[in-house]
Amino acid sequence: MKKSGAQILVDCLREQGVDTIFGYPGGAVLPIYDALYDADIRHILTRHEQGAAHAADGYARASGRPGVCLATSGPGATNLVTGIANAYMDSVPLVAFTGQVVTSQLGKDSFQEADITGITLPITKHNYLVKDVRDLARVIREAFHIATTGRPGPVLVDIPKDVSSAVIEYEDPGPVNLPGYRPVLEPSAEQLNRAAEAIARAERPVIYAGGGVVYSGAHRELRRFAELILAPVATTLMGLGGFPGDHPLALGMLGMHGSKYANYAVCECDLLIAVGVRFDDRVTGKLESFASQARIMHIDIDPAEIGKNVRVDIPLVGDVKRVLSALIERLKAKLPGAWQEKIQTWKKEYPITYEENGRLKPQQVIREIYRVTKGQARITTEVGQHQMWAAHYYTYTRPRTFISSGGLGTMGFGLPAAIGVQVACPGETVFDIAGDGSIQMNIQELATAVNYDLPVKVAILDNGYLGMVRQWQELFYNRRYSYSELVNPDFVKLAEAYGAEGIRVEKPADVRPALEQALATSKPVLIDFIIEREENVLPFVPPGESLDRMLG
Amino acid sequence: MRHTLAVLVENNPGVLARVAGLFSRRGYNIDSLAVGRTDNPAISRMTIVVEGDDRVLEQVTKQLHKLIDVIKISDITADEYVDRELVLIKVNAEPEKRGEIMQIADIFRARIVDLGRRTMILECTGNEGKIKAFEESLKPYGIKELVRTGKIAMLRGSRYTNINSNGSKEDD
Numbered sequence: 001m002k003k004s005g006a007q008i009l010v011d012c013l014r015e016q017g018v019d020t021i022f023g024y025p026g027g028a029v030l031p032i033y034d035a036l037y038d039a040d041i042r043h044i045l046t047r048h049e050q051g052a053a054h055a056a057d058g059y060a061r062a063s064g065r066p067g068v069c070l071a072t073s074g075p076g077a078t079n080l081v082t083g084i085a086n087a088y089m090d091s092v093p094l095v096a097f098t099g100q101v102v103t104s105q106l107g108k109d110s111f112q113e114a115d116i117t118g119i120t121l122p123i124t125k126h127n128y129l130v131k132d133v134r135d136l137a138r139v140i141r142e143a144f145h146i147a148t149t150g151r152p153g154p155v156l157v158d159i160p161k162d163v164s165s166a167v168i169e170y171e172d173p174g175p176v177n178l179p180g181y182r183p184v185l186e187p188s189a190e191q192l193n194r195a196a197e198a199i200a201r202a203e204r205p206v207i208y209a210g211g212g213v214v215y216s217g218a219h220r221e222l223r224r225f226a227e228l229i230l231a232p233v234a235t236t237l238m239g240l241g242g243f244p245g246d247h248p249l250a251l252g253m254l255g256m257h258g259s260k261y262a263n264y265a266v267c268e269c270d271l272l273i274a275v276g277v278r279f280d281d282r283v284t285g286k287l288e289s290f291a292s293q294a295r296i297m298h299i300d301i302d303p304a305e306i307g308k309n310v311r312v313d314i315p316l317v318g319d320v321k322r323v324l325s326a327l328i329e330r331l332k333a334k335l336p337g338a339w340q341e342k343i344q345t346w347k348k349e350y351p352i353t354y355e356e357n358g359r360l361k362p363q364q365v366i367r368e369i370y371r372v373t374k375g376q377a378r379i380t381t382e383v384g385q386h387q388m389w390a391a392h393y394y395t396y397t398r399p400r401t402f403i404s405s406g407g408l409g410t411m412g413f414g415l416p417a418a419i420g421v422q423v424a425c426p427g428e429t430v431f432d433i434a435g436d437g438s439i440q441m442n443i444q445e446l447a448t449a450v451n452y453d454l455p456v457k458v459a460i461l462d463n464g465y466l467g468m469v470r471q472w473q474e475l476f477y478n479r480r481y482s483y484s485e486l487v488n489p490d491f492v493k494l495a496e497a498y499g500a501e502g503i504r505v506e507k508p509a510d511v512r513p514a515l516e517q518a519l520a521t522s523k524p525v526l527i528d529f530i531i532e533r534e535e536n537v538l539p540f541v542p543p544g545e546s547l548d549r550m551l552g
Numbered sequence: 553m554r555h556t557l558a559v560l561v562e563n564n565p566g567v568l569a570r571v572a573g574l575f576s577r578r579g580y581n582i583d584s585l586a587v588g589r590t591d592n593p594a595i596s597r598m599t600i601v602v603e604g605d606d607r608v609l610e611q612v613t614k615q616l617h618k619l620i621d622v623i624k625i626s627d628i629t630a631d632e633y634v635d636r637e638l639v640l641i642k643v644n645a646e647p648e649k650r651g652e653i654m655q656i657a658d659i660f661r662a663r664i665v666d667l668g669r670r671t672m673i674l675e676c677t678g679n680e681g682k683i684k685a686f687e688e689s690l691k692p693y694g695i696k697e698l699v700r701t702g703k704i705a706m707l708r709g710s711r712y713t714n715i716n717s718n719g720s721k722e723d724d
């Protein structure tokens with residue numbers, strides 16, 4: 001059968017089960033867009049390619065299926081870069097397709113040429129420039145295989161215009177064969193036995209769980225594991241929802257903005273069981289004093305993470321779900337003792353709280369969002385103080401319900417991500433908890449939400465500052481608020497101009513009615529919460545300090 | 553400590569950039585890198601000499617493994633192996649000095665591959681120590697130009713670094 005490159009692409013996407021792609025057209029992808037015109041694939045036209053990448057990312061994080069985005073060559077491709085880097089840092093399965101100038105013009109600084117495979121080399125799990133249409137189907141199958149297996153990550157496929165328009169007699173390339181790519185899924189029995197022994201012997205175990213738990217679908221196993229050995233569970237930002245936040249063993253988040261009890265537990269444990277994490281500096285604080293009394297066990301699918309930042313005593317390489325299941329089989333239930341008691345005392349003694357003073361507090365807004373959504377919403381965030389409040393004051397009980405830019409810390413992620421989440425989870429309530437600074441980085445995506453009737457709700461915690469920057473300036477730069485104060489547009493009018501609904505809230509009493517109003521409509525809604533301007537995120541471990549040196 | 557890695561890679565465009573980029577990005581120090589095709593035209597072999605302690609080497613190896621195009625990595629440092637490098641040196645060679653230079657060449661079993669009016673090009677192969685000694689001996693005459701290939705290495709005896717029958721990625 002004769003097929004064009006573009007047709008091959010569309011057929012391969014269908015074969016991979018792709019139902020939606022997020023994209024933006026341009027010259028080099030015109031053949032692809034022509035094939036999409038009558039393809040059985042939904043295309044969401046974002047208003048910026050960065051929005052397309054983040055939306056595909058949000059779609060992937062919420063659904064567990066690969067997210068797909070598409071952009072033209074040159075500026076279209078470079079606009080994807082932040083989104084790709086974001087997906088890379090957080091191990092999100094993303095397949096990005098870019099158009100490229102025709103092969104004969106490659107390397108000549110042609111119009112809208114950018115060496116996107118070169119540019120994305122360090123921020124993709126792998127990437128391809130397809131110079132021959134006969135390679136296209138094979139490459140696309142490999143791209144999806146690589147993006148979704150092992151430690152997930154973004155893969156970019158760059159397709160010159162003459163490749164997408166070339167017509168060939170199509171031959172099926174057969175199954176993927178990558179001799180250099182064999183992720184290790186099964187842990188070794190020897191490692192498992194050592195680990196089980198160490199767990200059995202531990203008196204003060206703590207579990208430190210991250211995104212790997214969520215991605216491998218191991219939340220049930222983690223819960224059983226924790227309950228079996230009675231180990232409290234601290235999660236990273238990426239791990240929120242991987243363990244029920246309302247569980248008696250839950251410690252909430254650890255690290256720079258962790259709870260005091262999580263950080264104390266890590267400081268005093270004798271066995272730290274790290275599960276699907278990468279010992280980020282925002283988590284460990286000062287490395288020398290991190291879990292300094294403990295032996296460290298590290299369970300991860302990526303062998304390169306073992307020993308990268310900290311010395312690991314007991315490595316366990318494999319898929320988190322399989323490793324935990326295998327460990328559970330080898331372990332006996334533990335009985336509660338002094339350690340469990342101590343944890344509960346800490347939890348009572350150092351709860352995460354804020355001071356109520358009659359003015360509108362960001363923490364209160366998040367608590368109310370939690371209440372009106374009964375804890376069942378999918379939350380995305382931007383980056384800043386509001387992100388940390390969203391992590392602390394909404395309780396996440398299910399995986400894939402908290403979706404936030406962790407590793408890269410990308411302002412502007414939340415709104416387009418919410419769009420992707422809403423596409424993946426129609427009928428669910430999706431909130432972007434935003435800052436007044438961050439929201440302006442991809443505010444144009446309100447048009448996308450309106451265009452496609454995606455009822456995402458945006459809650460801006462509007463402090464008139466780049467609040468997290470201001471907090472650091474307050475604490476470490478003697479209150480010199482250098483360029484961190486914002487002069488903002490009228491967000492309500494802006495929302496209305498986009499065809500969304502806009503609500504402004506200035507008093508604590510108005511929070512709930514506003515949220516109820518927002519949930520009552522099927523339109524996208526933006527709520528501008530004018531909050532206490534100089535509220536700080538607490539507790540807070542100053543950068544480079546040991547985890548037990550918390551402010552607040 | 554310096555380690556010698558034999559790395560088999562798929563002969564895809566960009567594979568050298570991926571490997572080199574990895575080393576510079578993660579701050580690993582490459583002493584030398586030599587690359588060329590193997591008997592299988594789809595596969596190239598890199599010999600990488602890298603400086604670092606055991607922890608660094610472990611990271612280098614694991615990070616290299618993550619590259620999809622990398623098929624197999626062997627750290628052969630601790631094994632018996634043959635290593636060679638080839639150097640071309642263009643040296644000042646006024647007629648009255650040529651005899652001396654030819655004697656030096658003899659000692660190192662180097663070959664004279666070009667004779668100009670005032671210069672000679674000598675070709676020498678050997679391990680690093682020999683190449684260094686050779687260079688030192690020629691220095692007094694004035695080296696005009698020097699180019700070396702970087703080290704290549706191979707295990708001695710019947711052991712070999714190759715893709716095993718099932719083609720899987722492993723290191724030994």
Ligand SMILES: Cc1ncc(C[n+]2csc(CCOP(=O)(O)OP(=O)(O)O)c2C)c(N)n1
Binds near residue numbers: 383411465
């Ligand atoms: C793209 C990008 N640029 C800059 C930063 C640095 N940064 C981190 S938080 C922050 C302030 C965010 O302000 P806002 O969105 O209003 O959130 P707030 O902290 O006030 O809640 C900045 C500028 C970033 N994370 N991302």
Ligand SMILES: [Mg+2]
Binds near residue numbers: 435461463467
């Ligand atoms: Mg702000």
